[in-house]
Amino acid sequence: MLSALEVVTTVVVGVMVGVEFAVAFVLNPILDALPGDSGQLGRAHGGRMLGAVMPVWYLASLALVAVWSFAGRHHHGTALVVTAGGLLLLSVLMSVLLLVPINNRGKTWTPENRPADWKEQMNRWDRLHHVRVAVIIAAFTLLVTALV
Incomplete structure (x- = not known):
């Protein structure tokens, strides 16, 4: 059961990282290069769409890591999982405050x-998103490392 939790948590966090990386380094640069007001309108739409989904994703990721930390507290790599949490x-x-x-x-x-x-x-x-x-x-790197 713990192995399934570890895999599900790592995948959920990994996909979230991929989405946020794509927003930072692919989507927003594309939107910023569009002519006229298109980029600003695209960012506003993305803010509405992702603003509805990402809070649930971040909190679910945090909850999964907390459960993994507790369930695997006597296993190898727990300190890495706690640090990832x-x-x-x-x-x-950062998200809520900034x-x-x-x-x-x-x-x-x-x-x-x-x-x-x-x-x-x-x-x-x-800039704040790049830090996040x-x-x-x-x-994510710590979670992957905890698996090996």
Whole structure:
């Protein structure tokens, strides 16, 4: 049973990392290169769509890691799993305190109502998101290492 939990947790966290990596290094650069207001409209739509899904995904990942930490507390690699859980908790705190407020504003913007500093706000979100991606990649790496 523990092996199944380890695999499911690693896959769930790994796919989340892949999505967040793609947003940071593929999707947003593509949107930013689009002409006119297309990029800003795409970011607003993405903010609404992913803003609804990602909180559940982050919390489910954190919960799975917590269960793995408890269920495997007497097994090899538990310290790695606990550390990964701490990093995932850090990513949730970063999200709630730093990224979500910007996203909540950005997902409502249109070319007609966006603030003058909207690009600066999106650049700040991107920088913070890059840090968050590094944190969740580290967590994922620890989970994979705990498996071997």
